[in-house]
Amino acid sequence: MSQTSTTIIETLQFGIRTLSDSGSPRLDSEILLLKVLNDGSDYKSDKLYTKTWLLTWPESELTLEQINQFQHYLDLRSQGMPIAYITGTKDFWSFTLDVTPETLIPRPETELLVECALEKIPTDDMQSILDLGTGSGAIALAIAAEREKSKLLATDISTQALHTAKENASKFKLGNVSFCQSHWFKGIPEQLFDIIVSNPPYIAENDPHLETNVRRYEPLTALISNDNGLADIKEIIVQSHHFLKQGGWLLFEHGYNQAEAVQTLFQTQNFYKIKTLKDLSGLPRVTIAQRAFNLE
Numbered sequence: 001m002s003q004t005s006t007t008i009i010e011t012l013q014f015g016i017r018t019l020s021d022s023g024s025p026r027l028d029s030e031i032l033l034l035k036v037l038n039d040g041s042d043y044k045s046d047k048l049y050t051k052t053w054l055l056t057w058p059e060s061e062l063t064l065e066q067i068n069q070f071q072h073y074l075d076l077r078s079q080g081m082p083i084a085y086i087t088g089t090k091d092f093w094s095f096t097l098d099v100t101p102e103t104l105i106p107r108p109e110t111e112l113l114v115e116c117a118l119e120k121i122p123t124d125d126m127q128s129i130l131d132l133g134t135g136s137g138a139i140a141l142a143i144a145a146e147r148e149k150s151k152l153l154a155t156d157i158s159t160q161a162l163h164t165a166k167e168n169a170s171k172f173k174l175g176n177v178s179f180c181q182s183h184w185f186k187g188i189p190e191q192l193f194d195i196i197v198s199n200p201p202y203i204a205e206n207d208p209h210l211e212t213n214v215r216r217y218e219p220l221t222a223l224i225s226n227d228n229g230l231a232d233i234k235e236i237i238v239q240s241h242h243f244l245k246q247g248g249w250l251l252f253e254h255g256y257n258q259a260e261a262v263q264t265l266f267q268t269q270n271f272y273k274i275k276t277l278k279d280l281s282g283l284p285r286v287t288i289a290q291r292a293f294n295l296e
Helices: 008-018 025-038 051-056 064-078 083-087 108-119 138-146 159-171 212-217 231-242 259-268
Strands: 089-092 095-098 128-132 151-156 177-181 193-198 244-253 271-278 284-291
Touching: 008 025, 008 064, 025 051, 025 064, 025 083, 064 083, 083 089, 089 108, 095 138, 095 159, 108 138, 108 193, 108 244, 108 284, 128 138, 138 151, 138 159, 138 177, 151 159, 159 177, 193 231, 231 244, 231 259, 259 271, 259 284
Parallel strands: 128 151, 128 193, 151 177, 193 244
Antiparallel strands: 089 095, 244 284, 271 284
């Protein structure tokens, strides 16, 4: 890229050529250039630069500092670093969440887990909800925003992830979420919840479908589980009886090929009304079940 005057359109064209193997070179280039423009810019308006601005002012020139920063971001992206870790943000539900390399990048398919939970939570009733392995806080914060009367406890084993989740909760002024450092149920004060949700690690160690860049950049402790990816799901189901009310619901996101195994685990632990739902790609993605009532 020219180190003298370079326009918006020239810079984007260069970025598209550089990221031709990324799968979404134009979108990636636009996102990275907007980050350059919005970070420490001298833009006089109180509004941020947008894609519309890029299209409206294609002949605007960048400074040498901006050109160098854009080149740096292109280098990171060319090496396979996810866009979310370069920008430090990821859109999920109605939020733009802060994310770090210590948190799993929220995926669109995880919104199905939020939708399933919301169907089980009355809008006019206070429910107690537990989010196990919250990461950036995506699931807990989405539920908290939609069910303001409910109280949520979000947990994670990672102190760094909990810090990010707390920052996100503060940014969106969600006061009905509290946080606790815990490996699944081990650090949670004794109490019973109406709903437990979790997007736990569910990928097998040698799963050939795990992309190289995901393995390279995202926290493996949030991705990989023993026993063909089922060890953490099994542990949560078994231990949930001590924390889930009778008639309460336990909901998991899991791998596309794990629905039958997860249903079997639920059945062996006295759950019923077991149901698996498909994501927007038509893949089995979320399984829910209700803890049986003790009729004795």
